[in-house]
Amino acid sequence: MEFGAKIKVLRTENQLTQEQFASRLNVTRQAVSNWENNRNLPDLEMLILIARSFHISLDDLILGGNTVNNITEKLIQDGSETRRARFNMITTLIGAFLLFFGFACFFIKANSVEYIDQSGILHENFYLLPIGFFFIFTGIIVFLVIGINYVRELIKRKV
Missing domain, CATH: 1.10.260.40 (lambda repressor-like DNA-binding domains)
Known part of the structure; x- marks a missing residue:
């Protein structure tokens, strides 16, 4: 019924x-x-x-x-959409954190002081550059994956 x-x-x-x-x-x-x-x-x-x-x-x-009637299908669909929305929100926050941390590494590197001590050793935080690139690259990958999944879901709903 x-x-x-x-x-x-x-x-x-x-x-x-x-x-x-x-x-x-x-x-x-x-x-x-x-x-x-x-x-x-x-x-x-x-x-x-x-x-x-x-x-x-x-x-x-x-x-x-x-x-299975229409209300059952609606409840099942609402539950899966809620899980999908929560997953997308969490991964978006992770991607934003990665990008922020990557840019923060570049900012720290640009504003830090490089110096040579009395024994002739150069002190600089060069390691921040590859770390910054890594976090920015990872953040962009996360956003691309989320975007591709979102577009795929839109196409799937329209078909």
Whole structure:
């Protein structure tokens, strides 16, 4: 049974109009109508409120038996999008940190003093150049990989 039909049956079993059902859930009558006509779906918090208000298990409300319906697909898709967004945010922060650290190495190298001590040994922090290049290169690679994955996901969604 589709989610809209499940909501309509639940409402009619409790002898409620769409307006009464909506006021019980603190939503508009149009929201209930959209749910019943499968135009849009409630979010997870609203599903929990419906289940508690009408003493129905979330399994029965969401799954409606053994078949996967549109609300189940939406919840699965929302979960995977949340994980993907969190992963993208973390990798973006890592890439930004790498770039910042690389530029910081160049800044320190440019503003440090090089000198020759009394015994004729040159003191300079030359090691900051390859470290800076390494961090900048790694940061750029991270951003390229994130960008390619993002574009690939956009193309996949459009197809």
